């Protein structure tokens with residue numbers, strides 16, 4: 418049986434062409450993209466595609482479009498062995514994180530990729546990324562089970578867990594990295610999977626898609642000098658239900674009484690605050706310093722080693738499911754889709 422793969426094309430640099438008048442890259446259609454990768458035909462796969470009505474630069478991505486991707490996967494889940502999502506790199510890690518929460522009980526590969534250079538350019542990385550993503554989406558183990566059973570980002574030499582990845586470079590072909598989790602595979606002459614890092618599901622339950630997201634969340638990034646008026650103003654943003662508080666080092670914030678009071682009052686009003694470190698590597702250790710300990714004591718939840726992208730989409734997801742603030746706090750402490758390590 419030939420592997421059946423569905424490509425979902427959302428846009429991104431991979432399919433862009435240059436606007437002759439402005440010189441800017443603009444999204445273009447899927448046929449243009451495939452015309453530039455004739456080698457895809459050498460893969461003996463059955464490949465179908467769906468494209469966004471208007472392909473986008475991923476800076477325009479939004480939660481409704483995450484839902485559109487998830488619903489395409491849901492509707493076609495039984496018919497295909499794997500899914501490849503073509504997407505711009507700028508917000509790819511947010512989409513990957515959102516999909517990882519939306520697609521509960523996923524047993525098939527959902528491989529997201531794109532490129533730094535458009536597919537029509539001579540030195541493009543898009544051709545290799547697309548072909549490798551298709552191969553990963555089709556790969557099976559000796560028992561015929563998909564090797565990858567989760568949402569993952571394939572870029573250049575690595576396959577990363579989607580909700581552990583971050584865009585690290587606006588320039589390098591190896592644009593993504595998981596700073597707190599090993600790669601799921603290394604791509605060299607072959608595709609070398611890392612079975613210890615890959616998600617494996619023992620019980621096969623039906624795919625469940627919950628794609629309602631509540632966007633009433635925000636980041637609050639600490640910096641030395643942030644004052645009481647600014648912080649209280651941000652925490653009182655109308656309608657906001659959840660905040661990813663980006664703290665220093667192991668989860669620390671100022672120990673000044675005004676700071677703790679502002680955070681504590683926001684928690685008492687029912688705001689859910691998730692503590693995520695500004696460091697690219699490592700995570701929150703609430704017990705190590707007074708600054709983090711005080712935050713925990715007033716009701717801030719530790720995000721451990723979660724990425725910012727996974728943290729904000731996890732908040733959107735949990736509120737979107739319809740949970741109360743207290744229930745959201747209860748779920749935040751558990752990894753839902755392998756997005757954090759709780760020590």
Ligand code: ASP
Pocket residue numbers: 428429430431473474475476504505506507508531532533
């Ligand atoms: N701005 C582009 C996008 O995210 C960048 C890329 O695809 O690499 O759609």
